[in-house]
Amino acid sequence: MMPNLSQDDLPYKVMAIYKFADLSDAGAIQPALATLCDSNNIKGTLILAPEGINGTVAGTAAAIDRLATWLIETGPFGARLKGAELKYSAASEMPFLRMKVRLKTEIVTLRAPEANPTKQVGIYVEPADWNRLIERNDVVLVDTRNDYEVGLGTFQRALNPATANFTEFKDYVATHLNPQRDKKVAMFCTGGIRCEKASSYLLSRGFEEVFHLKGGILKYLEEMPEAESWFTGECFVFDERVSVGHGLIEGDASLCRACRHPLMAADRADPAYHEGVSCPHCVDEIAKHAAAQERQKQMELAAQCGGAHLGDGVAKAAAAARARKWAEAEASRARNAMAAARAAKA
Numbered sequence: 001m002m003p004n005l006s007q008d009d010l011p012y013k014v015m016a017i018y019k020f021a022d023l024s025d026a027g028a029i030q031p032a033l034a035t036l037c038d039s040n041n042i043k044g045t046l047i048l049a050p051e052g053i054n055g056t057v058a059g060t061a062a063a064i065d066r067l068a069t070w071l072i073e074t075g076p077f078g079a080r081l082k083g084a085e086l087k088y089s090a091a092s093e094m095p096f097l098r099m100k101v102r103l104k105t106e107i108v109t110l111r112a113p114e115a116n117p118t119k120q121v122g123i124y125v126e127p128a129d130w131n132r133l134i135e136r137n138d139v140v141l142v143d144t145r146n147d148y149e150v151g152l153g154t155f156q157r158a159l160n161p162a163t164a165n166f167t168e169f170k171d172y173v174a175t176h177l178n179p180q181r182d183k184k185v186a187m188f189c190t191g192g193i194r195c196e197k198a199s200s201y202l203l204s205r206g207f208e209e210v211f212h213l214k215g216g217i218l219k220y221l222e223e224m225p226e227a228e229s230w231f232t233g234e235c236f237v238f239d240e241r242v243s244v245g246h247g248l249i250e251g252d253a254s255l256c257r258a259c260r261h262p263l264m265a266a267d268r269a270d271p272a273y274h275e276g277v278s279c280p281h282c283v284d285e286i287a288k289h290a291a292a293q294e295r296q297k298q299m300e301l302a303a304q305c306g307g308a309h310l311g312d313g314v315a316k317a318a319a320a321a322r323a324r325k326w327a328e329a330e331a332s333r334a335r336n337a338m339a340a341a342r343a344a345k346a
Contacts, residue, residue, distance in 0.1 A: 010090035013061040014239070015068060016218065017046075018054040018107065018193040019084035020117040021077075026050065027103055029076050034101040036070055043096035044239070047107050051118070053081065054107035054193055056239060058095050064088075085192050087218045089248040095239035108193050111167050115201035122199025122210035125186070127220040130213055131230055134158075139184045139211075140177070144169060144198045145236075152243055152253055152262050153233020155188065166194055170201070179206040190235060192216035221246050236262055258282050 023029075026048035033046065037057065042064065044057030057067065072081045125133055134141050134155060143150050143158045150160045161172035177185065185207055187195040195212040202210045213220060217235045224231075226246040234243035234251035242262055243251030253262045257275075259282035267273060272283035 012091040013064040014058045014089045016056045016087045020052040021080045037099045043099045045100045049104045049107045114204040117200045124214040127223045140182045144189045144194045149236040184209045186211040188213040
């Protein structure tokens with residue numbers, strides 16, 4: 001972050017927006033939206049789908065204000081985006097490389113048609129009321145974000161579903177939550193969109209009282225004084241800022257350029273971290289990949305010379321071992337079948 005500048009002095013305004021709404025004509029509106037963003041030098045990503053809009057963009061304050069007005073008031077969406085969840089922050093440098101306006105089947109992918117926030121949704125909880133809710137012992141608190149996001153920061157007492165993507169959240173619900181036992185479930189995410197859809201999904205599965213943080217972690221960090229906060233760490237954001245803290249000030253996290261995993265100071269101090277090459281989260285995979293490439297290279301060189309390579313023998317030995325294990329397994333299955341047949345006759 002640029003030194004000695006307040007959030008108000010930073011040159012780029014960042015806007016996160018989402019709303020579940022009927023946008024069945026999104027395809028027809030996409031070109032005009034893309035043109036508006038390009039002509040105002042706005043960068044980022046906006047996703048349009050029949051179920052609504054979602055995305056984060058950045059530009060000058062005037063450009064972002066112009067876009068917000070077009071989306072919610074003067075543009076072809078009309079009143080359908082009125083009341084959209086909008087969150088603003090600032091950046092010292094342009095946090096996006098290009099502008100993308102994408103058409104998708106969902107604005108946040110869960111692949112569960114029964115999860116429809118326009119028909120049923122959980123109870124919105126304002127940031128000012130969130131602490132009182134999540135400190136209750138009868139409330140199960142669930143972070144609906146992915147594992148790498150949770151690793152940077154989360155709320156105290158929150159359960160981590162350890163998901164790699166949001167579609168896996170359904171499996172977590174099926175194996176870890178029970179509507180007969182978990183009568184009150186509170187959920188949160190970065191900006192509010194994932195937990196809003198997750199709340200609709202839980203209601204469709206028979207959960208009775210489902211709460212979610214209105215505006216997500218970003219709204220909480222913006223409004224809640226740090227001294228009263230139950231959020232520890234930093235909040236991952238999907239742009240070049242990588243993370244933000246209380247007051248939505250740019251955080252300390254950076255990205256590994258090899259695997260895109262967010263890194264904190266401890267990760268960057270790890271011997272496995274080499275800028276632009278590897279980090280503690282990917283160094284083993286990179287080493288395996290490099291070793292495999294080297295083995296293949298040596299085998300190809302040996303083949304060109306008309307000779308054998310050690311890798312050839314290793315491959316043959318591995319094939320023989322697999323064949324031996326298969327034969328042993330088949331013999332074991334045959335013995336068990338014969339024993340079962342004898343037992344049946346007896």
